Amino acid sequence: MTEDGRVRCPWAIDRPGETLYRVYHDTEWGRKLHGRDELFERLALEAFQSGLSWLTILRKRERFRAAFDGFDVDVVARYGNEKIAELMADAGIVRNRRKIEAVVSNARAVLDLDDSDLDTLLWSFAPARRADRFDSVDRIPAVTAESTEMARELKRRGFRFVGPTTAYASCRPHGRRPHRGVLGSNGRLTYTAWARAGVRCPAGTAIGNNGGARIVDRDEATTR
Numbered sequence: 001m002t003e004d005g006r007v008r009c010p011w012a013i014d015r016p017g018e019t020l021y022r023v024y025h026d027t028e029w030g031r032k033l034h035g036r037d038e039l040f041e042r043l044a045l046e047a048f049q050s051g052l053s054w055l056t057i058l059r060k061r062e063r064f065r066a067a068f069d070g071f072d073v074d075v076v077a078r079y080g081n082e083k084i085a086e087l088m089a090d091a092g093i094v095r096n097r098r099k100i101e102a103v104v105s106n107a108r109a110v111l112d113l114d115d116s117d118l119d120t121l122l123w124s125f126a127p128a129r130r131a132d133r134f135d136s137v138d139r140i141p142a143v144t145a146e147s148t149e150m151a152r153e154l155k156r157r158g159f160r161f162v163g164p165t166t167a168y169a170s171c172r173p174h175g176r177r178p179h180r181g182v183l184g185s186n187g188r189l190t191y192t193a194w195a196r197a198g199v200r201c202p203a204g205t206a207i208g209n210n211g212g213a214r215i216v217d218r219d220e221a222t223t224r
Contacts, residue, residue, distance in 0.1 A: 063092035
């Protein structure tokens with residue numbers, strides 16, 4: 001329990017003087033998210049996060065938003081070599097050319113969706129809620145059949161940097177006010193809609209320390 005009387009997930013701990021993780025936990029984590037540009041931002045940030053901590057991305061998120069024009073799909077899809085060079089010179093973001101070019105390419109792929117839209121497409125892979133729950137973190141998979149199928153479909157439609165693990169992680173905002181989440185072995189939040197299908201804390205407890213998957217139940221972890 002923290003000084004404000006709320007019990008939070010173990011990962012929601014900031015450095016002295018910071019509140020970024022706490023605010024993210026209290027206002028975003030496990031919340032429903034819809035909207036083309038909003039979901040595109042999530043996919044983009046997860047691509048940039050690959051190999052880094054989620055906290056690193058959160059600290060840079062406002063600069064990312066400014067640099068990528070608010071992740072407006074219509075604008076990002078028009079980026080050319082000059083804009084990419086500008087992004088590569090921006091020390092406030094993750095300067096990885098492959099990731100930057102993938103985000104631009106993915107914006108174009110969103111516009112090329114002719115039989116669906118990004119919101120409908122991503123939500124279509126959310127699984128049904130499980131009747132039971134996992135009783136051990138050892139049973140939590142790194143990827144799921146749904147995330148694998150989602151990654152396959154996104155790649156078929158021209159998306160890049162969307163493997164099953166990234167797909168699994170990027171779906172953390174997709175739950176219908178979900179109750180379950182997963183924290184990855186690198187310490188970053190990987191709440192997923194897939195976790196909604198059955199991942200809960202064994203014996204209703206919040207679990208967390210260094211290494212391995214840690215699972216938390218959102219309602220149990222944020223309310224007394």
